[in-house]
Amino acid sequence: MRTRPLKVALLGCGVVGSEVARIMTTHADDLAARIGAPVELAGVAVRRPDKVRGGIDPALITTDATALVKRGDVDVVVEVIGGIEPARTLITTAFEHGASVVSANKALLAQDGATLYAAAGQHGQDLYYEAAVAGAIPLIRPLRESLAGDKINRVMGIVNGTTNFILDKMDSTGAGYQEALDEATALGYAEADPTADVEGFDAAAKAAILAGIAFHTRVRLDDVYREGMTEVTAADFASARQMGCTIKLLAICERAADGESVTARVHPAMIPLSHPLASVREAYNAVFVEAEAAGRLMFYGPGAGGAPTASAVLGDVVAVCRNRLNEATGPGESAYTQLPVSPMGDVVTRYHISLDVADKPGVLAQVATVFAEHGVSIDTVRQQGKDGEASLVVVTHRAADAALSGTVEALRQLDTVRGVASIMRVEGE
Numbered sequence: 001m002r003t004r005p006l007k008v009a010l011l012g013c014g015v016v017g018s019e020v021a022r023i024m025t026t027h028a029d030d031l032a033a034r035i036g037a038p039v040e041l042a043g044v045a046v047r048r049p050d051k052v053r054g055g056i057d058p059a060l061i062t063t064d065a066t067a068l069v070k071r072g073d074v075d076v077v078v079e080v081i082g083g084i085e086p087a088r089t090l091i092t093t094a095f096e097h098g099a100s101v102v103s104a105n106k107a108l109l110a111q112d113g114a115t116l117y118a119a120a121g122q123h124g125q126d127l128y129y130e131a132a133v134a135g136a137i138p139l140i141r142p143l144r145e146s147l148a149g150d151k152i153n154r155v156m157g158i159v160n161g162t163t164n165f166i167l168d169k170m171d172s173t174g175a176g177y178q179e180a181l182d183e184a185t186a187l188g189y190a191e192a193d194p195t196a197d198v199e200g201f202d203a204a205a206k207a208a209i210l211a212g213i214a215f216h217t218r219v220r221l222d223d224v225y226r227e228g229m230t231e232v233t234a235a236d237f238a239s240a241r242q243m244g245c246t247i248k249l250l251a252i253c254e255r256a257a258d259g260e261s262v263t264a265r266v267h268p269a270m271i272p273l274s275h276p277l278a279s280v281r282e283a284y285n286a287v288f289v290e291a292e293a294a295g296r297l298m299f300y301g302p303g304a305g306g307a308p309t310a311s312a313v314l315g316d317v318v319a320v321c322r323n324r325l326n327e328a329t330g331p332g333e334s335a336y337t338q339l340p341v342s343p344m345g346d347v348v349t350r351y352h353i354s355l356d357v358a359d360k361p362g363v364l365a366q367v368a369t370v371f372a373e374h375g376v377s378i379d380t381v382r383q384q385g386k387d388g389e390a391s392l393v394v395v396t397h398r399a400a401d402a403a404l405s406g407t408v409e410a411l412r413q414l415d416t417v418r419g420v421a422s423i424m425r426v427e428g429e
Contacts, residue, residue: 006035006321007042009074009099011065011090012081013053016104016131017044019310020078021056024317031314035321043068045081069094076320078313079103080131084111091116095123100324102316104131104309110205110221113212117333126329128316133206134159134285136308137301138315143213143289144331150291152214155253156427157287158280159206161303162190162197163229163249165283167268171237171246172281177230189283199228200266203251210287211253211264217339219253219264225344227267236422239352239393242382243426245270246278250427254347261342267425270352275428288428345402350379350426352395353404355411356419359390363416367392370414374407375399389418395426 008024010017024031024041032038044056045065053061062068069077069090077094079101081087087108091101092115101120103109109116109132120127130140134157143152158164162184169180181198184190196202204224211219229249240247248271253264271278276298280286285303290296302308323329357363364383371378377397384391396404404423411417 005038005040006075006324007040007073008317009042009068009071009077009094010044011069011077011079011087013044013046013056014080015306016309016313017078017080018053018056019306020080020313021053023310023314025055031318034318036325037321039317039321042071042074065090066093069099070097072097074099075324076317077101078317079105080313081105082107084108088112088115092119095119095125098123098125100126100320100329101128102131102313102320103127103129104313105129106132106202106205106209107221110208113209114218114333114335121332124329126320126323127332128320128330129209130316131309131312133209134287134299135161135301135303135305136311137285137287137299137303138312139287139299140209140213142299143210144334147289147291147294148331150293152289152291153255154290155210155214155251155287156277156290157210157251157299158248158277158285159210159251159287159303160197160203160249161283161285162194163203164280164285165189166198167229167232167247167249168281170232170234174234176234177232198230200226200249203249203266207251207253207264207266210251211262211341212335214253214289215255215262215339216334216337217262217341218335219262219341223264223341225263225265225267225347229268231422232268233422235354236424239354239422240270240424243270243352243395244274245272245426247271247424248277248280250277252427255339256342256346261340261346263342263344263347265344265347269425269427271426271428277428345400345405347401348398349401350396350398350429351376351404352393352422352424352426353408353420354422355392355394355417356421357390357392358416358418360416363390364392366414366416367394367411370410371396371407374403374410376403376407391421
C-alpha cells in the first residue's frame with residue numbers, strides 16, 4: 001500500500017459535508033484498505049468558522065475555499081456547498097490545479113454540466129456526481145457504466161422525497177395538501193421554503209442529468225418541462241383510486257419512438273397501483289429504467305439526508321482515489337448523439353380531465369365533439385349531477401400534449417363548461 005495519503009479538500013460542512021468528514025475519520029482504515037492508500041482531509045472550507053464541528057480538527061477549518069482548491073497536494077475536492085457560484089469557479093479551479101472533483105451539486109450539473117466536463121477533460125481529471133441524483137441510490141454509475149453497452153429508452157422515477165412524502169400522506173390519510181406539507185415540515189422533510197421541491201425545480205434538475213446520461217446527449221435544466229404538485233387535491237386522489245391508480249410527482253425522460261429526439265419532463269401523474277413506483281412510500285425515491293437488452297430495472301432507496309448522501313459521496317471518493325493511484329480517469333461526458341430535446345407538446349400519453357359542467361341534456365355531446373375536433377380519442381367518461389351542476393371526468397386514449405392543450409382551451413370556451421377542475425396525465429401503463 002502506498003504510504004503517502006491521498007488528500008481530500010471538503011467544500012461545505014453542513015448536513016452532508018459533516019457526515020462525509022465523520023465517515024472519513026471513523027472509517028479511515030477501511031477506506032485505506034479499499035482504496036490501496038490512506039486518505040485524509042486536507043482542509044474544510046466553511047462560511048462560519050466559529051461554529052462548533054465535532055470530530056473535525058479546528059486546524060483544518062478555513063474560509064478561503066479558493067486557496068484550498070489551489071493547493072498542490074490536494075488530490076480530490078468534494079463540493080457539497082450547492083448553487084451555481086462560487087461552486088462552478090471552485091470546481092474548475094480545482095481541475096486547473098490538478099485535483100479531481102466529487103460533487104453533489106444537481107443545480108450546477110443540470111445548468112452547466114458541459115463546462116465542468118470540458119474543464120475536467122482538458123486537465124485530465126475526474127468528475128463524479130453520484131450524490132447529485134437520488135441520494136444513496138446507486139444510479140449514476142449504473143447508467144454511465146453498467147448500462148453503457150445498452151440502449152436506454154425511458155427513465156421514469158420519483159426523485160424528490162419531500163413531494164413523495166406529501167403525496168403519500170394525502171393518499172393514505174386523506175389529508176389536504178397544506179396539512180401534508182405541514183407534517184413534512186415538522187418532520188424535517190420539507191424546507192422552510194419548500195418551493196424548490198413542491199414546484200418541481202429539484203426534480204427537474206435531476207431529470208436533466210438523468211436524460212443527458214441515458215441518451216448520450218446534452219440536456220439542460222431549461223430543456224425540462226416542469227409542473228409542481230401544489231394543485232393536487234383530495235378529489236384528484238379519489239378519482240385516481242376509482243381508476244386503480246395513485247398520484248406521484250414523476251421525472252420522465254424518454255427517447256422518441258423514431259429515436260430522433262428526446263423529451264424530459266416533471267409533473268404529477270396518475271400511475272396504476274400495479275406499477276412498482278406506486279408502492280414507493282414516505283420520503284423514499286425510486287427510478288425505473290427501461291433498456292432494450294436489460295429490460296426493466298428499478299433502483300430504490302433513501303433519496304436524501306446527511307448519511308445516505310454522504311454514502312454516495314464517499315463511494316465516488318473511493319472510485320476517484322483508485323483512479324488516481326492507477327493514473328487513470330473514469331468516464332467523461334458522453335454526448336455523441338446530440339439529439340434535440342422536443343417540446344412538451346410532442347409528448348404522447350393519456351390524460352384524466354375533470355370538468356365542472358351544467359347538468360342538462362347535450363353537455364356530454366358538446367364535450368365529446370370538442371375532443372373529436374382536436375383528434376383526442378375518449379376512453380371513458382364518468383358523470384355525476386346534482387342541483388343543476390355536474391362533474392364530468394374524461395379519460396383519454398394516448399394523444400399528443402399539444403392536442404390535449406388545444407382541447408382544454410376549446411372546452412373553456414363552452415358556455416356549458418363552468419371550469420376545468422383538474423388535468424392529470426396518466427403514466428406507467
